[in-house]
Amino acid sequence: MLKALIARFKQGFRTGKFPPAAPSLPPDFRGRPQIDDDISPEEFERAQSACPVKNALYCDFEGAKLDMGRCIFCGRCAEVCDKIRFTKEYRLGVFRRTDLIVRAGDLDYEPPKQTDAAAKALRRSLTLREVSAGGCAACELDANVLGTLAWDMGRFGIRFVASPRHADAIYLTGPVSPNMQLALDKTWAAAPEPKFLIAAGACAISGGLYEHGNVPATPALFIPGCPPHPATTLEALLRFSGRC
Ligand code: SF4
Known part of the structure; x- marks a missing residue:
């Protein structure tokens, strides 16, 4: 029993400090993506053809979009197009499906608050x-x-x-x-x-x-x-x- 207590004392407190401290993320962590609003149709097409997921990247009347609900965060689009990047923003959970769509030029982000x-x-x-x-x-x-x-x-x-x-x-x-x-x-x-x-x-x-x-x-x-x-x-x- 004494040995167990000494071992426990030596181990100390192992639980991470997140939250409230910021989490420790790996250097290659891919968080919320960003698309520059001056992405050209050619650059977008290059990114889209590198993407393995159907409709993760798409374009409509509002412009280029990335659907985080489909994206597997493989990073291939960012490798071939420097107008797309992945930030370290890890607070990605949302309460509405539409909030998973990232539009070109959407650079500011605050995660939604719960109202339910x-x-x-x-x-x-x-x-x-x-x-x-x-x-x-x-x-x-x-x-x-x-x-x-x-x-x-x-x-x-x-x-x-x-x-x-x-x-x-x-x-x-x-x-x-x-x-x-x-x-x-x-x-x-x-x-x-x-x-x-x-x-x-x-x-x-x-x-x-x-x-x-x-x-x-x-x-x-x-x-x-x-x-x-x-x-x-x-x-x-x-x-x-x-x-x-
Ligand atoms: S990270 Fe991968 S899955 Fe997501 S949009 Fe880019 S290429 Fe497609």
């Missing part, structure tokens, strides 16, 4: 039931990381639970493959009202590189990325429940 009273009621305790609906396990692993002592999201009262009956929200990852459709629908139906759907990762939001199955409700929180960085997910969950 039902979501804010979860500020002291948020329970999540994960459904991996055909994902590659990257989003699932980075969600799992949030439970480790390095991130320890339990200190904010946020935790994954085994049963949808105990969940405030269903945390969906993966593109919803045909084999997972029924399981997702049943899990959603089993969660008590009021309930929220959280779509984490490009696959859950849009299908990403794959066909998108049917989601049982409109997500109340979209967390883009491939996979979303744990700092992005934790910040999004805290903001979703009105804590920042």
Whole structure:
């Protein structure tokens, strides 16, 4: 027992200081993209032809756009076009699908604040039931990381639970493959009202590189990325429940 206590004392406090301190992000971290508003049609086409995801980059009557709900943050567009870059902005979670669209010239950004009273009621305790609906396990692993002592999201009262009956929200990852459709629908139906759907990762939001199955409700929180960085997910969950 004494040895265990000494070892524990020597290990010290291992949980990161984020939040409130800024997260420690890898040097090659790709956060919120920016597109310069003077991007030419030729430059845009070059970026678009380098992109492996259909409609992640597109152009309409307003100009060039990048859909963070489809983007896998591979960075190929920025490699071939210097009018597109990825910032270190990790606060990417939004409450409306349309807020994932980055327009050319959108250089200023503040993440949206939660206004939904039902979501804010979860500020002291948020329970999540994960459904991996055909994902590659990257989003699932980075969600799992949030439970480790390095991130320890339990200190904010946020935790994954085994049963949808105990969940405030269903945390969906993966593109919803045909084999997972029924399981997702049943899990959603089993969660008590009021309930929220959280779509984490490009696959859950849009299908990403794959066909998108049917989601049982409109997500109340979209967390883009491939996979979303744990700092992005934790910040999004805290903001979703009105804590920042
Ligand atoms: S970073 Fe996104 S938009 Fe750019 S090439 Fe990759 S998937 Fe396409």
